[in-house]
Amino acid sequence: MVDISTATAEVDLNKLNLPEGFEIDIWAADVPNARSLTISDNGTIFVGNRHEDKVYALIDSDSDGKADKRFTLASDLRSPNGVAFKDGDLYVAEISRILKFPNIEENLGNPSYEVVYDQYPEEGHHGWKFIAFGPDGMLYVPVGAPCNICESEDEIFASITRIDVSKANPTPEVYAHGVRNTVGFDWDPASGNLWFTDNGRDMMGDDIPNCELNVATSKDQHFGYPYWHEGSVKDPEFGNSGEGQSAYVQPAAKLGAHVAPLGMRFYEGAMFPSSYQNQIFIAKHGSWNRSKKSGYTVTVAKKSDNQSIASEQDFITGWLDDESQEVWGRPVDVQELPDGSLLISDDLANLIYRVTYKG
Secondary structure, eight states: OEEOTTOOOOOOGGGOBOOTTEEEEEEEOOOTTOOOEEEOTTOOEEEOOSSSOOEEEEEOTTOSSSOOEEEEEEOSOSOOOEEEEETTEEEEEOSSOEEEETTGGGOTTSOOOEEEEOOSOOOOTTTOOOOEEOTTSOEEEEEOOSSSSOOOSSTTSSEEEEEOTTSSSOOOEEEEESOSOOOOEEEOTTTOOEEEEEOOOSSSOSSOSEEEEEEEOSTTEEOOTTTEETTTEEOTTTGGGSOOGGGSOOOSEEEEETOOEEEEEEOOOSSSOGGGTTOEEEEEOOOSSOSSOOOOEEEEEEEEETTEEEEEEEEEBOSBOTTTOOBOOOEEEEEEOTTSOEEEEETTTTEEEEEEEOO
């Protein structure tokens, strides 16, 4: 265990812009490559890595609004990006394996894990995973395309799978097809539909295609990749190999080209104004090869109904300096705390923020 109560971060929070009444602070500093987040029933926050090899547990033991203890649960893992908590157990997704840490909160100082499943593809390109348990009790596990743009013979690529981890020898099934690379999803508390972000392909210029926010209303829907992008842009290499545009599910929202939307969550807390209730917070990690950078924000997508978005608005900006093009932070995931405040992980600044509303 590491005491991080006095850890500091070399960041200037005054550069960040939030709506009136909201405040942002550092909830946990010194969290290397902080990526996907999940929370236990007791409020322990678990954090995955993509470029590092560890999984962390963070605790605010004195309830002062800041984490003060950091446990390293595992090392030497392969991109353990995905974390999910269920019935006292922590599940972690590597590139090709799903791990289970039984009774994790009783064993933070001496954790151990077992392998639940180890037959996911070994390909590292888009191989890191976000995972979450659905309302059906199944663990949802995406498998990204093993390339920028390609047509794979194995249907498990460019998909969202689900797996029953309660079984002794579970086998994944494909739930959604044509999903290039989702690194964040959540279920609408109103409809139960699965909403997910999807990162658009590269090398078609600065402004196309848009990254997407999608909604799956049933199993076996196809969301277009690699044939169509953002719902209406035919792929120049593979477009003629697929069906017509109408054969694929159209995005609920176009989120901008190369903005790299990752984590997303429906807000269900009571701290924020009612206008945010059941709306979607999205962390846009930011572009890596656009001539003028885009993304590096947290936005709010407001629904018009159970399958479409009425508007998307900036919620936090300032990690990117538009004039100098310098970037000092990259939001990855969002996670609501029991009090209704919102955590945001940042894998560049190696920390986790906490957003509160004071009115």
